[in-house]
Amino acid sequence: MEAEAHHSTHIPQWKKDEIKNIVDNVHSHRITGIVDVRGVPASSLQVMRQQLRGIVTLHMTRNTLSNIAFNSLPEDEKARILAEHIDGQIVMVYSNENPFRLYKLLEATKSKVPAKGGDIAPEDIVVEKGPTSFKPGPIVGELQQVGISAGIEGGKVVIKQTKKVVKKGEKISAKLAEMLGRLDVKPIEVGLNLKAVVEGDTLYMPADLAVDEVALKGMFAQAAGHAFNLCMEAGIATKDTIEPLIQKATMESKALAVNAPIFEKEVMDIILSKAEVEMLAVAKQVAGKEDALDEELKSKVQ
Amino acid sequence: MEYVYAALLLHKAGKPVDEAGVSSVLKAAGVEVNEARVKALVAALEGVNIEEAIAKAAFAAAPAAAAAPA
Amino acid sequence: MEYVYAALLLHKAGKPVDEAGVSSVLKAAGVEVNEARVKALVAALEGVNIEEAIAKAAFAAAPAAAAAPA
Amino acid sequence: MEYVYAALLLHKAGKPVDEAGVSSVLKAAGVEVNEARVKALVAALEGVNIEEAIAKAAFAAAPAAAAAPA
Amino acid sequence: MEYVYAALLLHKAGKPVDEAGVSSVLKAAGVEVNEARVKALVAALEGVNIEEAIAKAAFAAAPAAAAAPA
Amino acid sequence: MEYVYAALLLHKAGKPVDEAGVSSVLKAAGVEVNEARVKALVAALEGVNIEEAIAKAAFAAAPAAAAAPA
Amino acid sequence: MEYVYAALLLHKAGKPVDEAGVSSVLKAAGVEVNEARVKALVAALEGVNIEEAIAKAAFAAAPAAAAAPA
Known part of the structure; x- marks a missing residue:
């Protein structure tokens, strides 16, 4: 602490104000994050800032000041760790949203642009x-x-x-x-690239925050499908399942009647056409053999 | 599914699908009847047009017949 | 299905699909005939247009045969 | 179809599908029982694996459903 | 078609599909039997896996029927 | 369906699917619990292998599911 | 999947699918709750129409009803 106090004596007032500003923002928001803005034109950054206004505060400042601000935080404050992620062209973000929503909002700013000479390929x-x-x-x-x-x-x-x-x-x-x-x-992705965010005592990295919505939808569909299957198997009658249960029973009954077969009026047409389809299938097998079939049948299977 | 079949049987026989009916059909089949399940079934059937539900299944079950004429 | 084939055979031969006919065809095939099933079959076929029912099959079968993978 | 429903009710309840069972279920549902039909039903089911028979869609049912959404 | 019906009847009844069988079934149905055709059919069916042909047909027929109305 | 979801939640969490469990999960969700429905659910699930049941696609589901356009 | 079931339960019960709700349902089921997962789920659900997601499942599971062109 003493070293810092000593250090701060050499810092001009506007820098002290800026450091205090950062610390105050960290303390007055639910989450604080570091965003990489490399490759984002200043004009685009202004547009994004406007779009996020009221939800996310983008704070452009000098890396050295951010570093000092984070390091000035009490030892037990998780946000101190953000100092490790200060590198390159970054901005600070503060928000009262949860980290996942912040991540989604920032991801939405990304778009693909052509590469410039010297760019590093983000993927093959x-x-x-x-x-x-x-x-x-x-x-x-x-x-x-x-x-x-x-x-x-x-x-x-x-x-x-x-x-x-x-x-x-x-x-x-x-x-x-x-x-x-x-x-x-267009291989280069440009936009607000969240590097790290702290909420309370938890540090979230982008990998923690990327939720695959398609997969999630799939899980919901699967869960609902499982519940439905269970109802069908166990015969659980609810408002949602009673019609499918009736249909299941009806189809089982028809299947049994046709496959046994049980001669019931409701299924006689199916039984007859099943028999006919079988006959035609067998006839088809011998259609090429001379005289095996009569002319009428030949015409049906050829 | 035995509860559902009991309901369908009663419906087909032109009888009301109520708790007494379902219970007695199940008993006749030697099933130990669970009153709560009977109630749940009858409650779920309230407002349901069984005939329509069956007809929907019929379509799926007998496509050869249903689809062919056109 | 042997009962059904007996019925279809009679129908195609232009004979009435009745209990006597079905029974004698089945017997000729060496089938031990169950009278109740014969009765049920004949009863179930009453009012059914056999020609129409099998025409549907032909319809279904034709393209199917064509499409049937080797 | 009430005879088939009765048979499936018994089957699902884990009871044997025999004449006595089918008759008593039908009676409980208020159906006037036709002994010949009961006999025909039980005879038709002899040697049939019901579980398999109901899983095998009624001719064409399953793939038809699959093709339908087109 | 009668000839093939007769053959399938025998097959489904678990009887050998031979000339004697086909002929006697046809006769019982009142069909005037053409011996040459019976011979030709029986010979042609030798080596045909009837069960397989039937199973394949049932499956293939379905989508065809289902697709038809479109 | 909320009762079924409660049951599945308990099952997935490795807890017994009993009346007390289902009720407390429902209550935690702010649902006014109907004791009869809980009883019916638990009774219906007795003897059911939930893992197997949820994996088994209902009736015509399998091929349909396969074909269902995403 | 427990988290998904909890969310579905709340959704189906007409309750908001929020962090407090999901947590308390999970706790009632005896699940040790991971706050980050709850947050992730709730945040992700903002972009997911649960009704739509599960409607697809119902369609796949019950083609008879869904596919019937009426």
């Missing part, structure tokens, strides 16, 4: 084979130069082979970036 970049909109020209050679096998078919440039042009984590060259741009491949 693959160029699919198939037609392009280019007319024959020097583009073919340019594509070849960056390792994309191209040719001309029917007066159009086509990609001849699906090819992984950059592996995840590798740098994208300026030339390749240009070609990818012309092929309308």
Whole structure:
């Protein structure tokens, strides 16, 4: 503490105010997070900030000040750990939403843009084979130069082979970036990238916060399906299940009557047509054999 | 399912599907009747058009017949 | 199903599908005939248009046969 | 179908599907029992694996349902 | 078609599908029997797995029927 | 269905699906508990292998489910 | 799945599916509650239409009703 006190004596007032501002925000909000805004144009950032206004506060400040602010927090405050995530182009976020909602809100700001020379591939970049909109020209050679096998078919440039042009984590060259741009491949995701968020005593990392809604929907469907199956199997009659139960019983009854068979008026037409289908199936098996079938039957199965 | 079959049987026989009816059909089958289940069944059937429910199943069960004529 | 085939055979042969006919066809096939089932069959077929019922099957079978995977 | 319902009721309740059982269930439901039909029913079910028979859709039922939503 | 009905009747009854069987079933149905056709059919059915053919047909028929109304 | 969900919740949590359990889960959800329905549910589930029952698709479900467009 | 069942129970009972509700239902079922999972579920449900999700399941499970074109 003494060292910090000593340190702070060298800090100008506006910096002290800013540090206090950060600490106050951490204390007055339910959650505090660090967001990576690398690659987001300033103008877009302003738009996002407006869109999130009232729900999420985006606070742009100097990394050094954020660092000092977090380190000035009491030892037992979890938010101190956020100092470890201060790196690169970041902004602070404060909100009273829960971390999952914050994550969703921030994810929604993301969009895909073309790569620039020097960008790191966030995932394997693959160029699919198939037609392009280019007319024959020097583009073919340019594509070849960056390792994309191209040719001309029917007066159009086509990609001849699906090819992984950059592996995840590798740098994208300026030339390749240009070609990818012309092929309308947008490999770079730009937006508010939540790096870490603290709520109370819990640190959440993006992996903790990514909830697969499709999978969740699937789980709900599965759970509902299980409940339904259980009702059908155990004969549990509720308002929701009584009609399906009646239908199940009806279908079981018909199935039994047809398959036994039990001669009941309601199913005689099914039984008769089942017999006929069987007969036709057998007849079909011998249709090619001379004289095995009469003319009428032949005409039916051929 | 025996409770459901009892209900269908009564319905088909043109009898009211009530607690007394369901219970006595089940008893005749040698089933030890659970009153709560009978009540739940009868309650669930309230307002349900059994004939319609059956007809829906009939469609699914007999597509050959139903679908063919067109 | 042997009872049903007996009925269809009689029908196709232009004979009445009655108890005597069904029984004698079944007997000729060496089947031990259950009189009650014969009666039930004949009764269930009363008023049923056999021609129509099997025509539906033909309809269903034709494309099926075509589509049937080897 | 009440005879079939009675048979399935007995089956689902784990009781033997015999003439006495079917008759008493039908009577409890107020159905005037036709002995020949009961006999025909029980004869038809002889040697039939009911569980399998009801699982096997009534001719075509299952795949039809599958194809329907198109 | 009578001939194939007769063959299936025998098959379903668990009897051998032979000339004598087919002929006697047909006769019992009042059909004037064409010996050559009986021979041809019986010969043609040799080597045919009737059970399989039937099972396949039932399955294949369904979607065809179901798809029809569209 | 909330009663069934309560039962499944208990089952998944490895707890016995009994009247006390179902009632307390329902109460925690703010549901006004109907004792008869709880009894009916627990009785219906007696002897039922829940794990097997939930996995078994109901009647025509299997192929339909397969075909059901997502 | 316990968390999903708890949410379904609340939903079906017409109660809000919120953190307090899910937690208390789970606790009543004897489940040791993980607050982060509860939060995740509740947050995720904001973008999920439960009714729609389970309607699909019901459709898949009961094609007879759902598929019948009426």
